[in-house]
Amino acid sequence: MLKKNEEYVVNIIDNGFQGEGIAKLDGIPVFIPNSIKGEVVKIKILKVLSSHAFGKIIEITQKSTHRKEEDCETARLCGGCSLRHIDYDFTIDMKKISVENTVSKALGRKVEVDSVIKMESPYNYRNKLQYPVGVSEDGRAVMGVYAARTHKIIETKECKIQDKRSQDIANSIYEFVIDKNIPVYNEQTLTGSIRHIIIREGKKTNETMVTLVTNMQDIPKEKELVEFLTSKYPDIKTIAKNINNKNTNVILGDKTEIIYGDGYIYDFLGNKKFKISPLSFYQVNPVQTEKLYSKAVEYANLTGKETIFDLYCGIGTIGIFASDNVKKIYGIETIPEAIEDAKENAKINNIKNSEFFAGDVEKVLPELVKTRNLSADVVFIDPPRKGCDKVALDTLLQVLPSRIVYVSCNPATLARDLKYLEEQYNLEKVAICDMFPFTHHCEVVTCLELKN
Ligand SMILES: C[S@@+](CC[C@H](N)C(=O)[O-])C[C@H]1O[C@@H](n2cnc3c(N)ncnc32)[C@H](O)[C@@H]1O
Structure with missing residues (x-):
């Protein structure tokens, strides 16, 4: 024993x-x-x-x-890069084998990954830094990342996967907070001000957005902080203040105020421009996102005559990325603000052949199929980790598009859903795209063709 x-x-x-x-x-x-x-x-x-x-x-x-030698002092503690001790090429082999095993097991036959999309330079790839700020055991103000499965903050002055400028701005905010004696959020006493620093970069446009999550309506020395940041970093286009005074693990509160700039930044994916606001979902590795979407579009084999569904569409990125080669786009996403962004993004890119709907795919899709008799030639699906709802899959089995391109961040739920769709679809191609180098996370794109 x-x-x-x-x-x-x-x-x-x-x-x-x-x-x-x-x-x-x-x-x-x-x-x-x-x-x-x-x-x-x-x-x-x-x-x-x-x-x-x-x-x-x-x-x-x-x-x-x-x-390999670990090149990060905090990797062991933070647990974010759980593969930091392994050479990059082998981490890719591990992900490939893991996806092949998971999908093969679910389908009861051997499935191979056809295409592996590695990152050329797997460092500083994120476009979003999100650091908690709090009080250490010895009473000091600290900023960094949470130790795995705890609320202890590990002080972080450099992180190998963060954008260097974002890290620099975060360090400057921290130094300002210390210099000016600004009280940071204390989880025990629920007092103090700044509790999170979020920095987002438009990597193609060089535009930066800072969001300060605060427990108090007014951050002490707020004006001075804004002046300090915008004069030191002219690429900061906007600064937002998000008020979160709840005793919760949820990072963002309900109220966001813009304290500098217009409240958004832009970025490009391919030749399409996207507007990013403090609350918008946007993929965190833009270099790989372009490759991921290109693979999805390649699998879709579009000719310009197709009607497509972009399911779980976020701010409309996949449909808009593919829009030059489609006749009509219907996008569905549960977060209403993301749908507003998707509509705005379609406008910015002069796309007139799109309609976006807010709501759950499992509710909105059957309704649209029933009331408007909608159908699609090609369907893109990009669900959250839990995968697709059965009602959503049943609706696709009723609509029977010629092709389904399923993008997934969770091979286990992907494999389950592929098994469900197997009744009418052949799994033709599988690709993995390394969106999160040195972490165990794995992004998969698959192409399914209607049988017969
Ligand atoms: C992995 S993200 C993909 C977003 C987008 N396709 C992209 O590439 O940026 C999954 C999206 O599904 C949305 N979502 C989660 N559950 C949903 C549901 N039941 N119906 C519709 N959208 C949902 C999330 O809000 C999120 O935007």
């Missing part, structure tokens, strides 16, 4: 979904973060459950050739 605190030397036989190494002891899997398949490691057992256990590395007896 395995026991907590006991030490063992184990062979790592596989890597799991989150990149953790897996060994077998007493017939049950033991999950060991930061270990790599092929390694031999000395571990200490941390927790034993009936079907599995958790351990931590004490010593690596035999290193994988894919292990």
Whole structure:
């Protein structure tokens, strides 16, 4: 019987979904973060459950050739880049194998990934920095990232996946806060002001938007802070203040005020321009987003005659990206503000052949099919991690578009939904696009063709 605190030397036989190494002891899997398949490691057992256990590395007896020096001081603590200790090419191989195994298992046959889209330079790729600000155990104001599964803030002055200018601006805000003695949010006493700093970059336009989430209506020295930031960083086009005085883990509150500029920035994906407001969803890795959307459009095989559905459309990016080659776009998205952005984005790009609807796909799509007799030749689906609702899939099985291009950030729910659609569709192609290098997250694009 395995026991907590006991030490063992184990062979790592596989890597799991989150990149953790897996060994077998007493017939049950033991999950060991930061270990790599092929390694031999000395571990200490941390927790034993009936079907599995958790351990931590004490010593690596035999290193994988894919292990690399960690180039980040906080990676181990923050847990964001759970693959930081592995060479980049091998992280891609791991993601590919994991997607192939998951989809093959669901469909009961061998499925291979046809196309792998790596990042040429997998550093500083994010266009959105989001740092909590709070009080440390010794009473100091701190800014950084949360330690994995906790609310302890790890001070972060440099993060390898953040945009360098965003990091610089965040550091300047932090220094201003310390210099001017501005009280930061204290989670214990629910007092103080700044609780989050959010910085978004239009990487193609060089426009920057800063959002300061505050517990108090007025940030002390607010005007001075705005003057300081806009004179030091002329690319800051807008600064927003979001008021969140609730005792909650949710980052943004209900009220947002623009304290500098127009309240938005622009960015380009391909030749299409997008307006980004403080609350808009926008993919965080724009370099890879262009590649992801290009692959989706390639799979869609558009000729200009097609009517398309862009389901779970966010601010309309996939449909608008594809718009030069389609006859008509219908987009559906649950967040009303995102639909307003999608309509505005269509206008900015002079797209007249689009209609966007706010609401859940599983409600709006069947309604549109029934009341307006809508159908589509090609459907793009890009749902959240939980995948598609059955009603949405049933409606597609009724509409029967010639092609479905399914974009997913969760291979497990993708595989489940592919199995459901298999009744009428053949899975033709599978690509992975590395949107989140050095994290375990994996983005997949698949192309399904109507049978017969
Ligand atoms: C992975 S994002 C994709 C957004 C967009 N396609 C893009 O590439 O930026 C998933 C989107 O689905 C929306 N969503 C979640 N559940 C939904 C539902 N039941 N019906 C419609 N949209 C939903 C989310 O608000 C989010 O914008």
